[in-house]
Amino acid sequence: QQQVKQSPQSLIVQKGGISIINCAYENTAFDYFPWYQQFPGKGPALLIAIRPDVSEKKEGRFTISFNKSAKQFSLHIMDSQPGDSATYFCAASSKRNKLVFGAGTILRVKS
């Protein structure tokens, strides 16, 4: 079954804090795991992505941690800023095909 489960549904973090969003998948054929950021009225924007041959990838304040055996991956946003307030989606794909998305996490960073 191609499904990606995302948690939490919403998250409130103080400015400067760490935001953590988790995702779990079932299909072991998935080989690409991106995170997207979406602002109201806009299309999703690719933030960072990882493949299962590495356990962690960092780009600026954004880090993906990947646990292949647990079939879980997470997004960490360090030093969260009010401008990071958005909806975040994890996704997964297999063999460069369609993306299967999680339900999203609404992040609010309080200043």
Added chain:
Amino acid sequence: DTGVSQDPRHKITKRGQNVTFRCDPISEHNRLYWYRQTLGQGPEFLTYFQNEAQLEKSRLLSDRFSAERPKGSFSTLEIQRTEQGDSAMYLCASSPRGDEQFFGPGTRLTVL
């Protein structure tokens, strides 16, 4: 702007009417995807093209939906006999290889 563009950005129509949306992908991206996103949900895959060939269609894509990419460049998504349940954001994405997918701003459809 060299990103994915979609037209129109908003469309309001009456139930039973036909609508057509256009997507212009990033130049030289040979893969083009259509997704549908309803409020509070993640995007759901509808269909995708590699060049002009339509390679996969979701079960969500009923026979009222049709998509084309006639010359392997822009794509159109048509919905015939629209229903209120078709109200959603229709997103287009393009990709050079199929992994990194870059989304357009979407077309918001409201069916009255």
